Amino acid sequence: MSSTGKIAIIGVGNMGEAVLAGLLKAGHAPADVLAGVRRPERATALAETYGVAAVDPAEAAERAEVLVLGVKPYQVVDLLGGLPLRAGQLVVSLAAGLTTAAIEAALPAGIGVVRVMPNTPSLVGEGMSVIAGGATASAEQVTLTESLMAAVGAVATVPESQLDAAAAISGSGPAYVFYVAEALVEAGVHLGLPRAVATQLVTQTLVGSSLMLRETGEHPAVLRENVTSPGGTTAAALRVLENAGLRGTLLDATRANRDRSREIARGHM
Template sequence: MEIVIIGVGNMGGAVLSGLLKAGHAPESVTAVVRREERAAEIASTYGVRSLPAEAAVAAADVVVLGVKPYGVVPVLESVKDSLRPGTLVVSLAAGITTAQMEAAVPDGVDVVRVMPNTPALIGQGMSVLAAGAHCRAEALATAEELMGAVGEVVTVPESSVDAAGALSGSGPAYVFLVAEALIEAGVHLGLTRADATTLVTQTLVGSSQLLADTGTHPALLREQVTSPGGTTAASLRVFEERGLRAAFLEATRANRDRSRELAAD
């Protein structure tokens, strides 16, 4: 399978690294980048060649778009004549619908939209996939395998992509904000910043792993930490009084709505 990655930034680079770690041969992957120095860096780091977009796409079975949202349709239009029926196009950009992509490619080209997240950089990503209206089942399976190289995969109807992205796509930012706030709180309580950072980081890592490994509902795990009238209960009471749940609901709704606005624009 010949794979072309157009735009090897954070997400494109994460997919490239994940594919190679999953066993794809470097000679089966081609990068398309703008700068010669970036092409040289990719060749040195990954052993992957770089080619102009049209030449690369003409031989591709799978084309991964790692460009910004505003670049997705222009890139597809620029390589339209090189895309063959049966080629799979996978976009990693937020807000661009499969309908918009399908309108820019020839008939017979399969289109899949992906909402990844930054933990893909360490192989712990969460990717949300949605197939285009004319995407074949085998093409969707290929996209799922492709993104499985950098973490977990969930496939949803496209109507649910914006909502799912509000959780996983932007979710790392919420986690980092919580970490930042807890570290600052520790400093205010008299801990050194280094100690507070270690305490918070490992607590988040361990708690997430416990949730993932046990499959236990988070409410039950929370209750296991919370003794009636104890210290944790005192903290949680403040979060409830300050409307933490409502804030998350409002934030994720705003995220979903903004994604829809980007698509409309």
């Protein structure tokens, strides 16, 4: 399959729009990207903002080689049943918890399925997308999906059996980071800092720390130790976090996330 064929984003919410914007920024021509939407006002807004054709999902599916599904997991199967699909197309699902097997069962023969778990930093081009190809997806189709998602950040390809675990780390990971950021801002306020100053300190500290992780390639433990002087203030704070069981709490949280994803896959919405 050529990477120059038409790509339809069906379900252009936050994540779908992030993919659309990323594809255009990466050099895809607006004429090669379709937005599949039902509401006329949304179609008008997307056409004006991005210069793409915004059409009914059925028309988008008919015209495209690649369909990126940005709708909710419980909407995917019903949506696919109403689209004019054909052999040779590729369906890329962004739906959490919905297995490739469940999607393949709703499709005609000869259509490849690749499952992707992106995250919200895709909105600023710094996403982490985890990809798994289904039984019907060719190696070329998986590679094509990697190329598409690279437009909005980094990409990792794993066996589908690992996708729920990966999604528990990166898919929901921004929520954990924002939760910690919120708590640190409140801590700064309690310590006497103006809220605006506390927010600036926390935001830039998270940005800088993340860049150090990525750019240095060092293990997080090494970077942590570089900040922690024996008997110092950081060591005192880390002791409190350790005594509070932060590591175990994060393990429990990510396990609960993975288990909920498996429940969704079994149809317990």
